[in-house]
Amino acid sequence: DVLAAWDRRTNVESRGAVLFSLWALGFAASQPGGVYERPWSFAAPTQWPDGLADDAAAVSALVATVESMEAGGIPLDLPWGEFARSPDGAGGTLPSNLGMGSLGAFRVGFFEPNPAGGAPIFNGGTSWVAAIEFGEQVSARAILPYGNFAVRPEGIEEQYSLFARGELRGVNFSEATVAAATVFEERLGRGE
Numbered sequence: 368d369v370l371a372a373w374d375r376r377t378n379v380e381s382r383g384a385v386l387f388s389l390w391a392l393g394f395a396a397s398q399p400g401g402v403y404e405r406p407w408s409f410a411a412p413t414q415w416p417d418g419l420a421d422d423a424a425a426v427s428a429l430v431a432t433v434e435s436m437e438a439g440g441i442p443l444d445l446p447w448g449e450f451a452r453s454p455d456g457a458g459g460t461l462p463s464n465l466g467m468g469s470l471g472a473f474r475v476g477f478f479e480p481n482p483a484g485g486a487p488i489f490n491g492g493t494s495w496v497a498a499i500e501f502g503e504q505v506s507a508r509a510i511l512p513y514g515n516f517a518v519r520p521e522g523i524e525e526q527y528s529l530f531a532r533g534e535l536r537g538v539n540f541s542e543a544t545v546a547a548a549t550v551f552e553e554r555l556g557r558g559e
Contacts, residue, residue, distance in 0.1 A: 369443045377466030377474075378533070379448030384466070386432065386443050391470050394428035451478060451487065453512075453531045456524030461531035465492050474533065498535065508535035521550070 373383025395402050402425075404418030419425045436443055441450075448462025453476065455461045466472025476492035497509035512523065512530035529536055539545045 372444075377447050377451065377472055378464045379446060379462040379531075381447040382444040384447040385441070385445045385450045386436065388467060388470060389436065390429050390432040392467075393432055394425055395469075397424055397428055451476060454527065455531075456527045461528060463531055464533045468492075496535065497538070499538075505540045507538035507540065509538050510535050 369383045369386055373387060374381050377384045377388075391402075398420055400420065402420055403416040404420050405414075405416060407414070407416045433443060446462075447466075448464065451463040451465060452460035453463040453465065463476055465474050465476025467478070468475035474493050474496075477490050478487035479490050495509070495511045497507060499505065499507040510526055510530055512526045526536060539548045
């Protein structure tokens, strides 16, 4: 019933994503030959994988997942955002709408088991996203909540809550909007 009611997303409020993700990871681990009856192939690149390689193993994996969640006191319909968390920049976490890329998510988050138990630990994922509209005046929205910084730039943490909600921030293109948003300026001349 939980999987049938699931919206097939990993939005913060999605109920069923936790059950599906834990089942899919457990099932995949039990199938060294692959999980699909008809896997994706270079010979048929426009055809999706289809069917389960072993229906009985899939059901057994689902039963094991349900039993494990119930034993751990985790509701089968736990909202995804209570399970998957992103850092908030202040040492805490925010509900995340990032899903696992290996399970088909577009907004990808990588999570690792939490040695203390509870929600998994977010350790990376989608880093820079932009939507750009070209026209008489360029309009864009983007987000860079983290990246490979030696020293994290000031202002990055301000994007964490937008990132956790799946939102983008405006991008400054005109001289006026760039000037209004500038917090540091450095001018270089020739030979400098």
